[in-house]
Structures are given as C-alpha cells and as structure tokens.
Amino acid sequence: MKNKDSTPLKLALYGMDDRAYKTMCLYLKGPCKGVAVVVDESEAEIDLLDADHIKARELLDQLQAKMPNRPLIILSLEEILIDGTIYVKKPVETADIMAALKQAKISLSTDIPKKVKVIAKPETEQKIEASPIQKSTKQPVIEEVPVAKNIDKEEKKKVSKHRTAMDLTEGSFSAYIGNVDGVNFSDHEQALKASYNPKGYFLGYVQSAIKVCKAKSRILQLNSGWQPLIVFPHSQEIWLDVEDKQLRAFAGVAISKNSAKSMSLIPIDQSKFDAKGKMEGFFDNEYFLWKLAIWTSKGRFPDTIDINKPVYLMQWPNFSRLVVTPHAMRIAALLIRGPRTAMGIANALNIKPQYVFVFISAANVLGILGQARRQVDELIAPPEVQATKAKGLLSRILGRLRG
C-alpha cells in the first residue's frame, strides 16, 4: 500500500518567469526532496505566489476570488502578513519552504474554510505598502475572473530592463546623441560655457517624479502634454511607450514656461494600469535616467556642477546595464582614484571634453558623482596617470575584447 505521506503535494506557481519557474521546479525536486511537484493550476492543491512580481496584487486578488479555500504560500523579500496565507521570506531557505509546505498540508487535511480578508499588522504596514501587493482594504472580487497564468510570460518581455549594455564608439556617439548647434567643443572657451539646466528639460521632471514616487511609495503618472510616463516605487521601474528616437528628440528640447504648465503628477491605481501588452516600455530607473541624461546633455555639462572645480565618483556605474558612452569606462577608472576637474580628465586621457561632460551629466543624475568641496582637492594637483609596465599587453587584450 502506498504511503499517503510520501505522495508529493501538487503545487501551482504564479508570478514567475520561465527561468524562475524552472528553478523552483528543480528546487522542489532536489533540495526539497520531491515533497511537492509543480502542476497546472487546475490540478493543484496548493498555490505559491511570488509577491515581488509587478502584477502580484492582481494575481493575489484572482487567486483569493477563485480558490478561497486553497492554501496559498507567498514568497517576498519584505514581510507580508495576509490572513489565511503562509509567508516565506526570500531568498527562500529549504527549511522555510519545507515548513510552509507542511503547514499547507495540515491546512488541507483539516479542510477549514479560510477568510480571504487582508489584515496587516500596524507595525508592518509600511513594508506592505512598499510591496507590489500594496495595501488592500477592499473586499475580494467575487465575480468571474480570468484564469491566472502559471508563468508570467509578460515579465520576459521587459527586454529593455534586462538587456546588456550598448557600447558606443566615438563614431556612433554623435549619431546617437545628436549635436548642439553653436558649440564648438574643440574651442576650450566655448566648451567651458556649454552647460544646460537639467530642471528646464524633461529630465528634471522625471527626476522629480521619481523622488516624489519614492517618498510617497505610490505609483505616479507624469503628464507632460506628450506621452504619459508611469513611475513605480517598489520595482524602481519606469514605463513609457515611445521609441528611442522620439524620446531623444523630446529630451533635447527645453521645456518652455507654457509647456511647464501642462506638466502634472497624478497618483494612479495599479489595478487600473494597463501596459497594453507593451512590456518593452518598462525600464529600470537607472537605465532610463542615464539614457535621458545623455540625450539631454548632448555633450554639455549640467549647470549644477562648477566645471572648473574637481568632481569625484563615489562608485562605478553598473555599466553592463547602461549605455556606455565613448571613454566612459576610462573616465570612471580615473575618477574613482580621486577628484579631478573635467578638463583635467580630458587632458589626462587625451579625449574631447564632451565625452567627459556627458559622463558627468549621466553619473550626476544617478547620484554617484559629486563636486569636491575639500580645499585640498583644489590645492594639490592629482597625480599623473602612470602607464603600467604591461600596458601594451593590456591594450591588446582590450582590443581583443572589443572585437
């Protein structure tokens, strides 16, 4: 006779892309010793939801409405306490998931109908607010709802978020960023006057929207009289449904006082947000701001930086997920060693100042570049760049990597 205890529990997964789905299947099979197997939603005894997924709120509502008595395990980085669910903190530890499955199994055998009301303890309210499963004081939707997908294939379509960096050469740089009329960057005096005010461009409004969104922990929509831009606080994403060339053109146009009047920032309900199947419109905040800063700068520097004084870099930018402008890695490697002026960097690396200015613009927007305030940084000249003994070899490796 087959031992009932050894029969694997049947589990349905929600809010996971293909890779996470497969990983969880293997994880249950291996470290969890096959205590549960992943099955289709219709055959499942237990549901498991990744609550950090952008559509987690929607998925949760659907599950609670459709299968109110089925045990539900919720995985999340932040603690989420919802009545009638079992919480497991991510990254998932084997012991925790085993315990959760055991609890779900007990709940199955006792067959107690569960409430689906959401109850958040006061002290954890803030954390719940910050999660995609935001506060839900509404009663669950009882009407017929569409079947929840086991794998959220939409997440995979956010290619803009996950793709590797674009590496720009000097040749492709001008074509990518466009030119500023009337500035000759080869002229030292003209270059030093080539500044712009970020607040007078779309960039400034997006930066401001992100700040407000973060402070209020709410999804906000920035209306500009152009295309609406949505800012998400928890996932730190931006959604904007336009092509790069349109954004580049808009980024480079100074916002007039009249246009500024049409700018507004309004809160929106996540359940009402519809990406219209355009998941490629999702961008990581840092990637979007970096790119927008490049297109706003067009080789100029932000007037919030005194270009005659040294600047310093707090950390390397995450270049593998950003647009890599010409010489950006060299500038970062030099600047991380200590403060330098923009012109000092251009001279040390023997490059045109606009490559330095565009880097300063982008790094400044991410908050990883600052103006050196210490007197010593202006008093003492930074050391010259010493070539390593193996410079020839390293350059050949570099050439090989860049193909």
Next chain:
Amino acid sequence: MSQYKIIFTGPVGAGKTTAIDSISDVPPVKTDAAASDMTKNRKAATTVAMDYGIMNLDDGEKIHLYGTPGQERFDFMWDILTVGGIGLVLLLDNTRADPFKDMQFFLDSFGKFISETSVAIGITQMDLSTKPSINEYHKYLQGSDLKPAIFSVDARVKNDVSLLVQALLFSLDPGLEDE
C-alpha cells in the same frame, strides 16, 4: 614565454565556468563532476579542479583564463593559480544566503593578489534575486580601501563578461586604449 592569466573566482554556482566559456576562443577545459557534498544543493555538477580557457591575441600571445574551484576545500590551489595573474574577476551569486559574506571571504582570501593587481566584481542571478542591489554591494565596501567595478552580469552573455574584464583592465590602467 610568459604565462599571462586572468583569474575567475567566486562561490559554487556563481557562473565562473560559464563566464570563461563566454569569452574563451577555444572550448574551455571543464573539470566538473557530479556534486556529492554540500554543493549539491546549489548545482548538479561542480568544478572540482579548475576551468581553463584561452583568449588568442592578434600577435599570437595567449591569455589564459583560469576558474578556481568554488569549494573551499580546494583553496590551497588559489595561491598557485594567481602567480603571474593580471587581475581577478570575482563572481557572486545573488541567490545565495549571504552574498556579502561570500564577497568578504573571497576579497580576504585573494587580498594580497588584489593589492598587487586589481579586482572587478560581477553579480550573477540578479534576475532571480534583485537583493542585495548593486548599490548595496558598494555600500558594504564603504570604509574599505577597495572601490571596485561591480556590475550586474549574466555569465552566458559575452558582452557582460567582456565589460567586466574591460573594467578590470581599466582599473589597472585608465590610460589604456585599444590596439
């Protein structure tokens, strides 16, 4: 002839073998074996000796790419491997229980080598676990002497691995230009 090498290190399952595979000109020599100890919870096969790949330069010079065994019981090999090394690529798996502890362990273990050369850090599996973030890794290192490049990396993507190695080279000499 000189032996020029770049060392790839990191815990079990961080993607060292895959990263070497991404930029090697020859199929890498893999020494994976079925895991039979604590590592089996991370991956079915693990590197018990070391991985090896080659990058061929235009002038016929070869750059040897060595992956250290991830298991600590093979750490006696690490000192031998780093002799004559150009620099260190440290890969960390973001889904592990304590990636900061992993980072500290490897930075300490290779401390002497890093002080003589440089290090670039790649964080893998960030699509499975977004925390810790890249900024949190930088924050963790605040107060230390190190300010390494830390990139989000998919070890299967050649461009990601290439950018990480480029950052390592520029850390050694920002004045470098392509040849």
